[in-house]
Amino acid sequence: MLTNYVYKLRPNQTQCLKMANWIDMLRSHFNWCLNDRITQYNQQFIQGDYCDLKTRCEACPLTSSVSKSGATGNPWKDSKLDKEGKVRNPRRSAGDIQITALPELKVARPWYSGVDSTVLQQNVKRLDTAYKNFFEGRGFPKFKNRSNFTSFTCVMGIKLQGNKIYLPKLGWMRFYNSRSIPDGFTVKACTVRKRQNGWYVSIRIEDKSVPEYSVQPVGEHPKVIGCDLGITKLVHFSDGYQVKNPKFSTNKKAKRTLKIRQRRVSRKVKGSKNRKKAAVRVGRFHQKVSDKRQAYQWKVANKIVSRNVDVIALEDLNVSGMMRRCQVKTDWKTGRFLKNGQSRKKGLNRSISDAGWGELISKVEYLAVKQSKAVIKVNPKHSSQECRNCGHIEKSNRNGEKFICVECGYHEHADIGAAKTIRDRALEIVRGDSAKLGASRLNAQKISVRSTSKRTEFGNPRNRDIKKAIS
Ligand SMILES: [Zn+2]
Numbered sequence: 232m233l234t235n236y237v238y239k240l241r242p243n244q245t246q247c248l249k250m251a252n253w254i255d256m257l258r259s260h261f262n263w264c265l266n267d268r269i270t271q272y273n274q275q276f277i278q279g280d281y282c283d284l285k286t287r288c289e290a291c292p293l294t295s296s297v298s299k300s301g302a303t304g305n306p307w308k309d310s311k312l313d314k315e316g317k318v319r320n321p322r323r324s325a326g327d328i329q330i331t332a333l334p335e336l337k338v339a340r341p342w343y344s345g346v347d348s349t350v351l352q353q354n355v356k357r358l359d360t361a362y363k364n365f366f367e368g369r370g371f372p373k374f375k376n377r378s379n380f381t382s383f384t385c386v387m388g389i390k391l392q393g394n395k396i397y398l399p400k401l402g403w404m405r406f407y408n409s410r411s412i413p414d415g416f417t418v419k420a421c422t423v424r425k426r427q428n429g430w431y432v433s434i435r436i437e438d439k440s441v442p443e444y445s446v447q448p449v450g451e452h453p454k455v456i457g458c459d460l461g462i463t464k465l466v467h468f469s470d471g472y473q474v475k476n477p478k479f480s481t482n483k484k485a486k487r488t489l490k491i492r493q494r495r496v497s498r499k500v501k502g503s504k505n506r507k508k509a510a511v512r513v514g515r516f517h518q519k520v521s522d523k524r525q526a527y528q529w530k531v532a533n534k535i536v537s538r539n540v541d542v543i544a545l546e547d548l549n550v551s552g553m554m555r556r557c558q559v560k561t562d563w564k565t566g567r568f569l570k571n572g573q574s575r576k577k578g579l580n581r582s583i584s585d586a587g588w589g590e591l592i593s594k595v596e597y598l599a600v601k602q603s604k605a606v607i608k609v610n611p612k613h614s615s616q617e618c619r620n621c622g623h624i625e626k627s628n629r630n631g632e633k634f635i636c637v638e639c640g641y642h643e644h645a646d647i648g649a650a651k652t653i654r655d656r657a658l659e660i661v662r663g664d665s666a667k668l669g670a671s672r673l674n675a676q677k678i679s680v681r682s683t684s685k686r687t688e689f690g691n692p693r694n695r696d697i698k699k700a701i702s
Contacts, residue, residue: 232441233419236412240396240423240430241405249401250383250423250430253346257354258380260336260343264329264358265372271325326359347399353384353420382424389418389434396432398423412436427514444600453541453605453661457654459614459646460546460588463632466531467646468538469654474531480520481585492516524587532594536602543599544657547608550589554580609656615649 242250330352337344343351361372373379390397394408398421412418416436424431457469465476479485492513499506535543557576560569592608599606615634617624620641628636634645 232443233437235433235435236410237431237433238406238409240432241407242430246401246404253383254381254425256343256346257383258375261354261358261380262374264355265374268325326355329355347385349387350383350385353386382422384420384422386420389421391418406432415440427518446600446605449541449605449661455542455544455654455657456538456540457544457650457657458535459650459653461646462582462586464646465586466535467650469650471647474534476586477527478585479524481582485520488516528587528591528594532591532598535595536598536604542605542607542657542661543595544607544609544653545592545595546611546653548588550583554583607657607660609653609660611653614652615645617652619648619651
């Protein structure tokens, strides 16, 4: 089993400075590598096949670093032939090439030799992961700045002893040993992260003899609970139970504190030490809010999972789609911008991000697997507008928390009704599966595959009415 434990570090002043310095260097290296890959990719359109000056090798679109398996420079890993006369390890990836170029980097910029070599390698691998995500359709890698590049990973030479950890080139460092690592687990890697109130280390530990949590198959008549996520109340269950939403960053008190602290920053002289101190206080407040939210979400997730059920049905939400900005409207005559309702949407977007549905869902999924319960994500389209009595779908069915069908007059609490609809849709998925396959016992994995195909059937959730989905 592979898992991560997080501890707070207690570095001394030299180590603090060193780590901050490393992060600065690694960030610029990351950005350099990204820029390198972009320019290499663009070159092929200008020249077609060309000779790479750095490596003195021919490169062409096929060997370009941004094609999925290709590379620039010397495209071959080693030209030795194996017994059958084929080239061993034929292609090198862009990541491989950038890793082999690291010694050259250290010669050109000697200060980089202060950073541990595995840390530099992992830095390149981080870019590889970013590209992998891009090829899977999740956006092009971004250049990093101080605020979104705060960690580094090392994989070799880590030692643990009581409440001390040894990191290569940083030395022994104490940490708050808040939970002990179970026997038999070995340290695989560790990631050091800078947060507002100090440094944290996430230790990746593995024990191959302990099996991973596996998803148990669902029986023929499973007990299903439906959950409807919202803003006024965080969760509504299909059995009528509700979980309140404390709105950690959008309640009145938090908004006021944040406003005051931000104002204190803006009234201090730019570039001054006092301004920096005030900015740290803003950052600490943000961290406090996020810590509170995390803790609360674990509580709620536990509450959801500890229900006496076999299957938990959740909404398949597209949160970033809901938080998209309103489309720009321009006057076709003058080209001036018209009102598009974005200022109204802004408040809603803040509430959505404050609720943190995506985080909550992933926590529920994690805990559910631990207790061998299945999680099914269903399409939430029209879940709170559909009449549960006659099936009539209309926007005017719903008025705030009340649901009154305009066709048949059926009435109930709108969100609890939505949760019931979600439960029924999940049941349909379970039953539809068992009917189609003719099997009494099903693998939960199969169910999750089917539920994703269901999603496309219902239509693209991005186009759905946002207001309905948050209710
Ligand atoms: Zn009705």
